[in-house]
Amino acid sequence: MKSKLIVLLLSTFFTAFGQEKNSQKSEKHSSAIVEKGLIKVSVMYPYAEGKTFDMAYYETKHMPMVAGYLGENLVKYTIEKGVASGMPNTPLPFMAIGTFYVKSLSDYQAAIAPNRDTIRKDFANYTNITPIILVSEVIK
The missing domain is CATH 1.20.5 (Single alpha-helices involved in coiled-coils or other helix-helix interfaces)
Structure with a gap:
């Protein structure tokens, strides 16, 4: 016992x-x-009729390429595939969203600037959408 x-x-x-x-x-x-103070760079690809997006290429080629430019400043990146809108029977707002979480906005900008043309030229390999970019600060 x-x-x-x-x-x-x-x-x-x-x-x-x-x-x-x-x-x-x-x-x-x-x-x-979600550490407070991180800079979040959201690259959003709006949905529209006739627009295309190659998620496999984006995941395996484009995002790792851009992440490589960011070096030690990069904390994490995420890739999201749009599946529905928030309201039933309404169009999907975004086909995809790629997000980079970085420590410093100035370091992000310094890393992207010399590579901007290469990044933009690569768009043709996976989409015909012009992305919307939002840079924000994580609050919580």
């Missing part, structure tokens, strides 16, 4: 300890994504 109690207590301890460690890892990972 005593040994069963010890096994039960140890099992409970290790289970709780493991969950706490996993929770801490998860919190650490998610806070890095």
